[in-house]
Amino acid sequence: MQTTSMEQARLEGNVIIDTHQAALEKVFEDHKAEATRQSETRIKAEAANAKLSLNQALAKSQLEIKRRQSKVQQELKDKIFEEADALIDEFMKTEAYDDFLIKCIRKAVAFAGNDELTIYINPTDEKKRSDLEGATRVHLTISAEDFRGGVRAVIRSRNILIDNSFSTQLKEQYDKFVFLGGDGIA
The missing domain is CATH 3.30.2320.30 (ATP synthase, E subunit, C-terminal)
Structure with a gap:
């Protein structure tokens, strides 16, 4: 009877261990899936932030280029009209x-x-x-x-x-x- 009881206890113990191990494996798989989802979400968020930062930097540099271009164009325009003014002076003598x-x-x-x-x-x-x-x-x-x-x-x-x-x-x-x-x- 003792042998039978021991076998019965071993079987119940093995079932409990298997059930517990299956539960732990499921928790582990769920944790892995959640960690993967979180890391993918973080990667997407970081990629979006990086893209936004890049776009902001690009817009800022384009604005600076346009400002410089506008300044140079204004300087050239003023120079052209100074030359036109000098040509008018010469024309007025003819x-x-x-x-x-x-x-x-x-x-x-x-x-x-x-x-x-x-x-x-x-x-x-x-x-x-x-x-x-x-x-x-x-x-x-x-x-x-x-x-x-x-x-x-x-x-x-x-x-x-x-x-x-x-x-x-x-x-x-x-x-x-x-x-x-x-x-x-x-």
């Missing part, structure tokens, strides 16, 4: 400038028709006044304001200003001037 003034005066007179017209020339052109009046048969007024050269005309009855001054022309061109990129995009 006969072509006198012809330009005469052409502007005649166009203003033609536009005004029978309306009263006041034509202004720049103070720097005061020495040319008599020659211009002789060529156009129009009385010219010296402007109180320096408008860099050219002609301005006023038709008061129609509230019209005809502005062929270099200062206005330069400002308009400066405001419109844009560098185009190599791909045709501003």
